[in-house]
Amino acid sequence: MVGGSKLCWVSMAAKPIRRGELGLIAHLRRQPQRGFAQLTLGIGDDCAILKPPANSEIVVTTDFSLEGRHFLRHTHPARAVGHRCLARGLSDLAAMGARPLAAFLSLALPEALAATRAGQRWVDEFLAGLLTLASQHGVPLAGGDTAGSPSNHVLADITLLGSTPTGRALRRSGACPNDVVYVTGALGGAAAELAQVLRRRRPAPLRDAERHPHLLPQARLAVGQALLRRGLATACIDLSDGLSTDLRHLCAESHVDAVLEAARLPQHPLLARLPHKAAWPLLLHGGEDYELLFTAPPTVRVPRRICGVAVTRIGHIVRRRRGQSEPQVLLQQADGSTAELRAGGWQHLTTDH
Amino acid sequence: MVGGSKLCWVSMAAKPIRRGELGLIAHLRRQPQRGFAQLTLGIGDDCAILKPPANSEIVVTTDFSLEGRHFLRHTHPARAVGHRCLARGLSDLAAMGARPLAAFLSLALPEALAATRAGQRWVDEFLAGLLTLASQHGVPLAGGDTAGSPSNHVLADITLLGSTPTGRALRRSGACPNDVVYVTGALGGAAAELAQVLRRRRPAPLRDAERHPHLLPQARLAVGQALLRRGLATACIDLSDGLSTDLRHLCAESHVDAVLEAARLPQHPLLARLPHKAAWPLLLHGGEDYELLFTAPPTVRVPRRICGVAVTRIGHIVRRRRGQSEPQVLLQQADGSTAELRAGGWQHLTTDH
Incomplete structure (x- = not known):
C-alpha cells in the first residue's frame, strides 16, 4: 500500500502484505468478477x-469521500461510509436516467489504520458497505487505485460509469416555463440525521x-430509469446540495x-419532532437527501408513485425575469405570499444555515 | 470549495468564490469544451x-496523485505535478493500445493554498500542466469533483477513459514461451531525476x-496504438513500478x-554519470519511466523505431517452471551466467532499493 499500486490481485499478493491490504484483497476477491455481461x-x-x-x-x-x-471516523460507522461513498455516484447516474456499468475506487489508507486489527476491521466494514450496495444494483467494482494516505485521513474517490440510450440521457437543461416541478421521497431527513450523528461520541x-x-x-436509480424510459421528465437533478441550491x-x-x-x-418523518424553526432550514437547504428533483410538462400525467417511491408535485417553472442572468427561486406560502428563496449553501459536516 | 461541489460552472460561480476556486474556474473555462466529437x-x-x-x-x-x-510541493514544480497526474493515466491507456476519450479530475485543495495568491498560482500552474498535456493528446477534461482537503496536502485523483476496437485491447495476459520481450525508450531516467529533485530545496x-x-x-500512446493496429504485441504493460516488478x-x-x-x-543518459553500482538498481527497479514493455512472437518483425520512439529487444519469454505458481524473471549476463531478478518494490518518493 506504501507508494501506491493498481488494484491488481497479482501485484498486491506478490508484495509483503499489511493487514489493511489483506482485508482489501480478501474482500475484493470474494466479490464475483464474472457474470457481468458488460x-x-x-x-x-x-x-x-x-x-x-x-x-x-x-x-x-x-465523487470524493x-x-x-464527508465523514468522521468516530461518528460514522465504516459500513455507512462505504455505502455513502458509492451512493453519491449512483445518485448522479440516477439523475441522468442511466443504468450503472461499473464502479472504480481509489482508496488511500493511513499507515496507522493499515497496521492494526481494528483498522483492518474498519476497512473490511467500509468495503462491505460499498460492495453490498454495489451488489444490490448489479454494479461490478472493476478497478481503481490504492495508496498510503499522506495524513491520518481515509481518502476515497469513486468513479461511476453508466449507460443511457443515445440522445436520451436526462439533463438539467430541459425545463420550460409552465413545467411542473416534482421531487421523489421526502426532504430534510439526511440533514436531520447528520445533526444526530454529530452529537454522538461513537458510531451507533x-x-x-x-x-x-x-x-x-x-x-x-429505478425512478431515474423509469423517467427516461417513459419520457416523463424534461429536466432532472439529484438533491446532493439541498433543494434551494439544486433547484x-x-x-x-x-x-x-x-x-x-x-x-x-x-417533510421527512425525522423532522416531525423538531420545532418548525429548526425543521424548515433542513427541509429547504439540507443536503445529501439524494432524492431526484425533476420537471415535466403540465400536460403529462406523472404518477404519485414510481417504482414504489413517492413522487410529489412541489412547484412550477416560470419564465426567466427579463434581463436577468442569474436564476431566481420563489417560495410561495399557503396564503399566496411569496419571497425569494436563496441558495442555502450546504456544507457536508455542518448543519448551520 | 468547502464541503465539495461538482465541477460545474453554474454552481461554483453562484457561491462565494475563493482565490483557489477562481483560478480553477478560469482555467477550466478557457479550455475548449466543444470540438470533441466524443x-x-x-x-x-x-x-x-x-x-x-x-x-x-x-x-x-x-490514479491518485x-x-x-507522489509529489512534494517544495521540490516538484506545480506544472510538472499536473503533467504527471494526467500522464499516469494516459500511460495506462497506452498500455492497452487505446485512444483517449476523456479525463475526469477529482481535486482537493488545502484551505491555506486556496487562500493565498501564491496558492492560486500553484493551482493555475498545476492545471496548466495537466491541460497542456491533455491538449497535446486531444483529451477533454470532461468533469470531476472538488473539495477542501482535510489536511495540508493537495489530493488529486485522475480517471481516464479510452476506447479500443472490440476484442483488440492489449493485455498483460497474452505472452507465450519463445515470445521476444521489447521495451520502448530508455530505462532508469525517472528514478535518476527523482533522486536529483529530492536533493533540492525548491522546484527548479x-x-x-x-x-x-x-x-x-x-x-x-502512439506506440501502443500502433502495436494494436499492426497486431504486433501478444502482451503489453506500462513501466510504472519498474522493470523487475512490471515484467x-x-x-x-x-x-x-x-x-x-x-x-x-x-540505459537512460541520466544514468551515464553514475557509478555502475548506483545506476544498475535504477535501471532494473526504478519506477515511473512510463515506457511500454511488450512481447511479440519471434516470427514477427518488430521495427527498431515505432512512431519515432526507439524499441529495444531485451529478452524472451520461457515456459513457467513446473509446479510453480509464482513467476520468475532471470537476468542473464553477457558471459551467459544467470541469476533470479527479484521485484525491486519501487516506492514513489524514495530511491532506496
Missing part, C-alpha cells in the same frame, strides 16, 4: 475493459435503511426561474 | 456524456521534456517466466 476485463490489468450496450452513450461521474470533509449500530437517510441514502442549478442550466409551494414540500 | 456533454451536469466510437470497448483507469506520496525551472523523465514523462506482473498474468539480457537493457 465487464470484459476487471481488476488485474493496466485498465478495466467494458463493453457498453449497443446504441448507447456513456455517462461518467466522480474524504474523512474530515445501523438499523433499516429507511431509518438512516444520512447514513444509508438510497439512490433513485437553482436546474434553473440556471435551463435558463428559467421557479416557484416552490411551501405547503407541498414533503 | 463529448456529448461536458462539465455542468450530474454526469458527463460520452459517445464512444462504434464497435469499440471502453477502457478505464484511475497525493502530495507527500523546467526545460525540454526529454531532459525530465521524472517531471515530464511521455505516455507512449513479473506481465509474466504472472500470462503464466510464463522470462529471461532478461543485461547487456541489452537501454
Whole structure:
C-alpha cells in the first residue's frame, strides 16, 4: 500500500502484505468478477475493459469521500461510509436516467489504520458497505487505485460509469416555463440525521435503511430509469446540495426561474419532532437527501408513485425575469405570499444555515 | 470549495468564490469544451456524456496523485505535478493500445493554498500542466469533483477513459514461451531525476521534456496504438513500478517466466554519470519511466523505431517452471551466467532499493 499500486490481485499478493491490504484483497476477491455481461476485463490489468450496450452513450461521474470533509471516523460507522461513498455516484447516474456499468475506487489508507486489527476491521466494514450496495444494483467494482494516505485521513474517490440510450440521457437543461416541478421521497431527513450523528461520541449500530437517510441514502436509480424510459421528465437533478441550491442549478442550466409551494414540500418523518424553526432550514437547504428533483410538462400525467417511491408535485417553472442572468427561486406560502428563496449553501459536516 | 461541489460552472460561480476556486474556474473555462466529437456533454451536469466510437470497448483507469506520496510541493514544480497526474493515466491507456476519450479530475485543495495568491498560482500552474498535456493528446477534461482537503496536502485523483476496437485491447495476459520481450525508450531516467529533485530545496525551472523523465514523462500512446493496429504485441504493460516488478506482473498474468539480457537493457543518459553500482538498481527497479514493455512472437518483425520512439529487444519469454505458481524473471549476463531478478518494490518518493 506504501507508494501506491493498481488494484491488481497479482501485484498486491506478490508484495509483503499489511493487514489493511489483506482485508482489501480478501474482500475484493470474494466479490464475483464474472457474470457481468458488460465487464470484459476487471481488476488485474493496466485498465478495466467494458463493453457498453449497443446504441448507447456513456455517462461518467466522480465523487470524493474524504474523512474530515464527508465523514468522521468516530461518528460514522465504516459500513455507512462505504455505502455513502458509492451512493453519491449512483445518485448522479440516477439523475441522468442511466443504468450503472461499473464502479472504480481509489482508496488511500493511513499507515496507522493499515497496521492494526481494528483498522483492518474498519476497512473490511467500509468495503462491505460499498460492495453490498454495489451488489444490490448489479454494479461490478472493476478497478481503481490504492495508496498510503499522506495524513491520518481515509481518502476515497469513486468513479461511476453508466449507460443511457443515445440522445436520451436526462439533463438539467430541459425545463420550460409552465413545467411542473416534482421531487421523489421526502426532504430534510439526511440533514436531520447528520445533526444526530454529530452529537454522538461513537458510531451507533445501523438499523433499516429507511431509518438512516444520512447514513444509508438510497439512490433513485429505478425512478431515474423509469423517467427516461417513459419520457416523463424534461429536466432532472439529484438533491446532493439541498433543494434551494439544486433547484437553482436546474434553473440556471435551463435558463428559467421557479416557484416552490411551501405547503407541498414533503417533510421527512425525522423532522416531525423538531420545532418548525429548526425543521424548515433542513427541509429547504439540507443536503445529501439524494432524492431526484425533476420537471415535466403540465400536460403529462406523472404518477404519485414510481417504482414504489413517492413522487410529489412541489412547484412550477416560470419564465426567466427579463434581463436577468442569474436564476431566481420563489417560495410561495399557503396564503399566496411569496419571497425569494436563496441558495442555502450546504456544507457536508455542518448543519448551520 | 468547502464541503465539495461538482465541477460545474453554474454552481461554483453562484457561491462565494475563493482565490483557489477562481483560478480553477478560469482555467477550466478557457479550455475548449466543444470540438470533441466524443463529448456529448461536458462539465455542468450530474454526469458527463460520452459517445464512444462504434464497435469499440471502453477502457478505464484511475490514479491518485497525493502530495507527500507522489509529489512534494517544495521540490516538484506545480506544472510538472499536473503533467504527471494526467500522464499516469494516459500511460495506462497506452498500455492497452487505446485512444483517449476523456479525463475526469477529482481535486482537493488545502484551505491555506486556496487562500493565498501564491496558492492560486500553484493551482493555475498545476492545471496548466495537466491541460497542456491533455491538449497535446486531444483529451477533454470532461468533469470531476472538488473539495477542501482535510489536511495540508493537495489530493488529486485522475480517471481516464479510452476506447479500443472490440476484442483488440492489449493485455498483460497474452505472452507465450519463445515470445521476444521489447521495451520502448530508455530505462532508469525517472528514478535518476527523482533522486536529483529530492536533493533540492525548491522546484527548479523546467526545460525540454526529454531532459525530465521524472517531471515530464511521455505516455507512449502512439506506440501502443500502433502495436494494436499492426497486431504486433501478444502482451503489453506500462513501466510504472519498474522493470523487475512490471515484467513479473506481465509474466504472472500470462503464466510464463522470462529471461532478461543485461547487456541489452537501454540505459537512460541520466544514468551515464553514475557509478555502475548506483545506476544498475535504477535501471532494473526504478519506477515511473512510463515506457511500454511488450512481447511479440519471434516470427514477427518488430521495427527498431515505432512512431519515432526507439524499441529495444531485451529478452524472451520461457515456459513457467513446473509446479510453480509464482513467476520468475532471470537476468542473464553477457558471459551467459544467470541469476533470479527479484521485484525491486519501487516506492514513489524514495530511491532506496
